[in-house]
Amino acid sequence: MKNLRKFFIASIILIVIGTIGLIAEGIVLNFTYYPGSIANNPSYLYGPSGMMGMMRGFNFGIQNNPDLTNLSFDEVKSAAQKYLSSADLKNVKIKEIMEFSNNFYIEVVEDDTGFGAIELLLDKTTGNIFPEYGPNMMWNQKYGMHPIFGSNQNSMSIDEEKTVEIANSYLAKISNNEFAGNEAEKFYGYYTIDTVDKNGTTVGMLSVNGFNGQVWYHSWHGTFIEMQEYE
Numbered sequence: 031m032k033n034l035r036k037f038f039i040a041s042i043i044l045i046v047i048g049t050i051g052l053i054a055e056g057i058v059l060n061f062t063y064y065p066g067s068i069a070n071n072p073s074y075l076y077g078p079s080g081m082m083g084m085m086r087g088f089n090f091g092i093q094n095n096p097d098l099t100n101l102s103f104d105e106v107k108s109a110a111q112k113y114l115s116s117a118d119l120k121n122v123k124i125k126e127i128m129e130f131s132n133n134f135y136i137e138v139v140e141d142d143t144g145f146g147a148i149e150l151l152l153d154k155t156t157g158n159i160f161p162e163y164g165p166n167m168m169w170n171q172k173y174g175m176h177p178i179f180g181s182n183q184n185s186m187s188i189d190e191e192k193t194v195e196i197a198n199s200y201l202a203k204i205s206n207n208e209f210a211g212n213e214a215e216k217f218y219g220y221y222t223i224d225t226v227d228k229n230g231t232t233v234g235m236l237s238v239n240g241f242n243g244q245v246w247y248h249s250w251h252g253t254f255i256e257m258q259e260y261e
Contacts, residue, residue, distance in 0.1 A: 099152045101134070103127050106152055110136045113150065113159045116171065117205075122147045127258050128167040128224075131252030135162070135213065135235070137222075146217035148173045151250075165237035165246050171219035177218075186240030190214045193221045193238045200236070200245040201225065208233050216240075223247075 101113040106127055114122060119138075125146075136150040136159075148170065149162040161167060171178040188196070190213075197210035207227050214221040222237045232254045236247045 053164060073254065098157050101152075101154075103129075106134045106136065106261075107258075109157075110138075110150060114138065119147070124260055126256040126257060128235075128251075129255040130234075131255065133251060135248075135251060146215050146222065149217075149222065162248075163250065164248065165217070165220045165222070165239070169220040169237070169239055169246075170217060173218065186219065188221075188238070188240045188243055190216065190221065192243075193240070194223065196238050196243050196245065197223050197225075197236055199249075204247075210236075214238070 106129075107124055110127075114124075114253060121141050122138050123141050124136060125139045127137040128137075131154075131248070133154055134152040136152065138147045139145060140147050149166040150159055151162045152159045165228055166173075167175050193214045194210045194212065197214075201208045201210060208225050209227070211224040211226050211232075214223045217237075220237050220239050222235055223234050225233045227233050234251055234254060235250060236245055238245055
């Protein structure tokens with residue numbers, strides 16, 4: 031009887047541990063269907079070691095600036111370039127910087143292929159630069175947490191046209207005044223698309239998984255302010 035009770039207790043413990051593991055594994059995937067926020071602390075998602083050594087630059091950014099809400103694009107770009115250098119990322123360049131009320135979004139692409147490499151954020155409250163949460167971490171098959179090596183890195187089954195359709199279908203369910211832009215930026219394993227209002231003014235952005243069509247809305251940016259593109 032005692033042995034049976036011990037077995038029963040042990041089984042319950044294993045079930046609880048397994049359930050916690052599944053929740054931890056699926057917590058990010060749950061956000062692919064809803065526009066809810068993710069934890070504001072990126073170290074919660076990335077841990078101390080990070081992906082491809084990029085978290086070495088977590089405390090690297092614009093420091094000792096008393097007014098982080100009024101940074102220029104030149105200041106942000108300079109800090110981002112230093113960050114990329116500190117992370118030892120070569121053959122990449124900054125293509126676009128978007129300013130939002132909460133942060134600056136920095137799109138980094140490969141210099142030779144033109145493919146999207148990584149997405150960075152500069153936090154306006156701390157000045158820190160770090161890899162963006164979400165698809166950049168979970169879906170990026172070359173620079174993310176779960177890289178895939180070889181030809182399968184970018185063999186996505188969903189093309190750009192279908193991506194825009196999926197994005198619009200998703201937005202129609204959550205907003206009456208937000209639509210997918212015409213251009214989907216191709217990353218390794220997913221696309222990122224700016225969203226616009228009825229007048230074509232930028233509102234925010236979302237990402238679409240290039241294999242299964244899951245949508246991940248970037249809900250952490252806040253209100254769009256302006257953007258700067260680079261050659």
